[in-house]
Amino acid sequence: MPDVKAYLRHHTNPPVFLLSLVIVLALVGWGVTAPDHLGTVAKAAKDWITTYFGWWLLASVLGLLIFALVLMFSPFGRIRLGKDDERPYWSTWAWFSMLFTAGMGIGLVFFGVAEPIFHLKDLPLEAGGNEQAALQAMHTTVFHWGLHPWAVYIVLGLSMGYFCFRFDLPLRPASALYPLIGEGLYGWLGNLIDILAVFGTLFGLATSLGLGASQINAGLAAVLGMPEGPTAKVFIIAVITAVAGTSVFLGLDKGIRRLSVFNMYAAIVLAAVVFIAGPTLFILDYMVQSTGYYLQHLPGTSLRSFALSPDGKEWLGDWTLFYWSWWISWSPFVGMFIARVSRGRTIREFILGTLLAPVGASIAWFCTLGGSGIHMILMEGNQALASAGKTDALFLLLGELPLGLGLEIAMSLLAVVVVAVFFATSSDSGSLVVDMLTNGGDPHPLWQQRMMWAVLQGVIAAILLVAGAMIPDGDPLTALQTAAVASALPFSFVLVLMAWGVTRQLRREHIRDAPLAT
Numbered sequence: 001m002p003d004v005k006a007y008l009r010h011h012t013n014p015p016v017f018l019l020s021l022v023i024v025l026a027l028v029g030w031g032v033t034a035p036d037h038l039g040t041v042a043k044a045a046k047d048w049i050t051t052y053f054g055w056w057l058l059a060s061v062l063g064l065l066i067f068a069l070v071l072m073f074s075p076f077g078r079i080r081l082g083k084d085d086e087r088p089y090w091s092t093w094a095w096f097s098m099l100f101t102a103g104m105g106i107g108l109v110f111f112g113v114a115e116p117i118f119h120l121k122d123l124p125l126e127a128g129g130n131e132q133a134a135l136q137a138m139h140t141t142v143f144h145w146g147l148h149p150w151a152v153y154i155v156l157g158l159s160m161g162y163f164c165f166r167f168d169l170p171l172r173p174a175s176a177l178y179p180l181i182g183e184g185l186y187g188w189l190g191n192l193i194d195i196l197a198v199f200g201t202l203f204g205l206a207t208s209l210g211l212g213a214s215q216i217n218a219g220l221a222a223v224l225g226m227p228e229g230p231t232a233k234v235f236i237i238a239v240i241t242a243v244a245g246t247s248v249f250l251g252l253d254k255g256i257r258r259l260s261v262f263n264m265y266a267a268i269v270l271a272a273v274v275f276i277a278g279p280t281l282f283i284l285d286y287m288v289q290s291t292g293y294y295l296q297h298l299p300g301t302s303l304r305s306f307a308l309s310p311d312g313k314e315w316l317g318d319w320t321l322f323y324w325s326w327w328i329s330w331s332p333f334v335g336m337f338i339a340r341v342s343r344g345r346t347i348r349e350f351i352l353g354t355l356l357a358p359v360g361a362s363i364a365w366f367c368t369l370g371g372s373g374i375h376m377i378l379m380e381g382n383q384a385l386a387s388a389g390k391t392d393a394l395f396l397l398l399g400e401l402p403l404g405l406g407l408e409i410a411m412s413l414l415a416v417v418v419v420a421v422f423f424a425t426s427s428d429s430g431s432l433v434v435d436m437l438t439n440g441g442d443p444h445p446l447w448q449q450r451m452m453w454a455v456l457q458g459v460i461a462a463i464l465l466v467a468g469a470m471i472p473d474g475d476p477l478t479a480l481q482t483a484a485v486a487s488a489l490p491f492s493f494v495l496v497l498m499a500w501g502v503t504r505q506l507r508r509e510h511i512r513d514a515p516l517a518t
Contacts, residue, residue, distance in 0.1 A: 012449075013440035015191045020198040020438055028459055035466050042464075045486040049325075050317035053489055055305055057324045060492050062302045065151035067499045068351055071158075076506045077348030081161035086344040095341055096357060097264040108145070108365055109267070109419050110211045114393035115141045116370030117377060117385065123315075130378050138290040141370060143301050144320065145362045146294065149327040150355045152495065156335025157342065158350055159498045163505070165343045171436055173197045173332055176498040179505045196491050197332035198437045202453075202460055203487040204329030205430040209461035212423040213237045218391035219416040222399070223409055234462045240420055241458035244427035245451050259428075263421040270414055271368050277401045278372035279379075286374075287367035294363070325488035331495065336433045373397050427454050 012018075030038050071077065080086060088095065119137035159176035169175035174190035181189055213233040220226035220236075275283060304320075306312025342350050373393065376382040388396045398411050431454035435445040438453075 012438055013191070013194070015188075016194045016198065016440075017438040019191075020195055020434075023195075023199065024202060024456055024460070028456075028463060035463065038463075042486065046317070049486065049489050050313075050321045054313075054316060054321050057321055057328075057489075057492060058303055058305055060496055061148050061152060061324050061327075064155050064495060064499060065148055065302075067503075068151045068154045068158075068355060071506075072348055072351040072355070077346060077351070079162070079347050079506065079509070080166070080344060081158070081339070081342055081347065081350060082165040082344045086165070088342070088344040090341060092353070094261060095345075096353060097260040107208060107211065108362065109394065109415065109422065110215050110390065111141070111145075112365055112369040112394060113373045113397045114388065114390040115144070116366060117373045117388065117393060118390070120374055120377065121386065134286075134374050134378060135290060135293045137374065138286070138367065138370065139293050139297055139301070140319075141366050142290065142294045142363055143298070144323045145366065146359045147298070147355065148302070148324070150358055152324075152327045152331050153334045153338060154351055154354055155495050155499050155502075156331045157338040157354065158347060159502045160336060161339035161342055161350070162347070162502055164339065170440055171336065171340065172440065173336070173437070173494065173498075177494075177501050179501040179508075180497060193494055194437050196494065198434055200329040200331070200487040200491050201333040201430060201434055201437070202457060203464075204326060205333060205426060205457050206461040206464055207326060208330075208426055209237060209240075209423060209457060210465045212419050212426075213240070213461065213465065214391045215394070215419050216240075216416055216423075218389075219395050219412055219419070222392065222395040223412045223416070230466050233465055237458045237462045237465075240423045241427060241455060243420070244424040244431070244454050244458075259421055259425045263418060263425065266414060266418050266421070267365075270411065270418060271365055273403070273407075273411055274372055274397070274401065275368045277403055278368070279375045282375050282379075283368055283371045286371045287364065290367055290371075291363055325486075328488035328492050328495065331491070332437065333430050333433045336436060337429045340432075340436075369394070369397065372401075376400055427457050430454070430457055 027038075116137050119140045120133055123133070123136055123140065156173065156176065160171060160173065163169045163175045163178055164171045167178075169178060169185070172190070172194050174181070174185045174193040177190075177193065178185055184190055210233075213236045216236050217226065217228050217232050220232075221228050226232060304316075306316050338354060342353075345353070373385055376397070377386045382400060385393070385396050385400060394415055395412050398408055398415065401408070403411060428450075431450040432445065434453040434457075435449045439445050439449070
């Protein structure tokens with residue numbers, strides 16, 4: 001009979017592993033036995049957080065962005081995430097592919113067309129004409145997907161990479177607070193921080209996986225006539241979770257790296273076809289003008305809280321605060337993962353690679369896909385696209401391009417493949433991170449444990465989709481969004497403390513060339 005205690009002691013951090021597993025299984029049981037009640041409670045929690053802590057989320061995320069920019073241009077930028085003689089293991093392209101697919105993944109494909117055209121018709125501001133409405137719609141979209149989310153990832157990823165690879169601390173979020181909590185890293189406080197990270201990672205990933213399943217369902221319905229509904233989405237989650245399990249078995253280099261590089265090329269092909277077949281000149285003009293508009297209005301938009309507008313407050317909770325919460329809940333997953341694949345890079349190189357390059361790619365993506373949709377609506381009067389839903393907007397756009405039936409079907413299937421592979425890489429890398437969180441920071445966990453967490457991610461996503469469908473007058477994605485918001489609030493305070501902790505140690509190292517100390 002296997003020695004359970006010995007197994008837990010050697011392959012896990014027992015308090016974090018057991019408590020995290022109990023909490024997750026309890027929530028799974030709640031979702032199975034009372035999905036409508038879970039959905040209602042999740043919505044109430046989201047409303048409370050956005051009402052009383054919306055100001056904090058706006059201010060803290062902007063503060064993290066300022067921190068990352070200042071650090072990039074500071075003398076600290078020459079310091080490596082590792083020892084002074086270490087160099088990166090992966091090529092720049094493979095590194096960028098892995099961090100980009102982990103950091104954005106499914107969401108870019110899901111919202112690429114849907115969000116710009118939604119904002120075009122439903123921003124809580126006076127548009128001032130079609131041109132102004134189009135600029136504000138793209139500005140709002142890029143604002144949600146641009147500098148701010150990557151700044152959130154940078155703070156956690158840089159902090160962990162710095163403390164873990166340079167000072168040989170365990171690869172766990174609590175290590176980034178060593179200058180503040182010292183040996184408390186190995187006690188109840190460090191375990192609590194890691195449990196918060198597990199909770200945020202699982203529910204942030206569940207949100208992404210639920211969005212991906214919904215869009216795959218819509219794509220297969222458009223191309224193959226597959227019925228849409230919770231049953232079909234749960235089936236899709238099960239299939240893609242099995243694909244993710246195969247990637248888990250193959251490991252980081254053969255699994256995630258190869259899938260990530262393949263999917264980057266596939267996404268580029270999809271965007272290139274839309275760029276060439278769509279309004280090419282308009283896309284180029286719109287991309288340049290939208291970038292300028294984004295940079296010009298970035299400071300004001302970052303702190304726009306709609307203090308005097310109830311309608312604006314509701315919109316803020318559904319969009320900006322949801323996004324900020326989603327990025328924060330994802331930050332343990334993405335931050336730990338990009339730290340894991342960035343060892344040997346300098347702080348300046350790390351911030352440049354994880355801030356400017358993905359933001360540029362996101363602007364190009366949204367202006368190509370979303371810009372094509374806006375052109376069809378404003379210049380061509382396409383009402384079908386104007387009234388599209390979030391899940392089917394991309395496929396409606398592909399259907400309106402002059403591709404021919406065969407190429408249209410091929411591109412729709414390619415879009416489904418891109419979403420599915422993003423799904424698999426997110427689940428695989430997420431299971432790697434969750435297992436590192438629960439095993440005490442070992443960067444090479446057992447694949448069987450990673451498989452277990454990958455399956456639980458799929459189960460949570462399926463349950464929250466069903467729970468969201470049970471909310472009166474709601475849609476199946478509601479509980480996913482509310483779970484992300486609820487899991488992010490406590491971890492936002494941890495991120496601010498991480499920025500403080502890494503600043504203290506960087507100053508100490510730079511000025512005194514001193515070892516790690518509290």
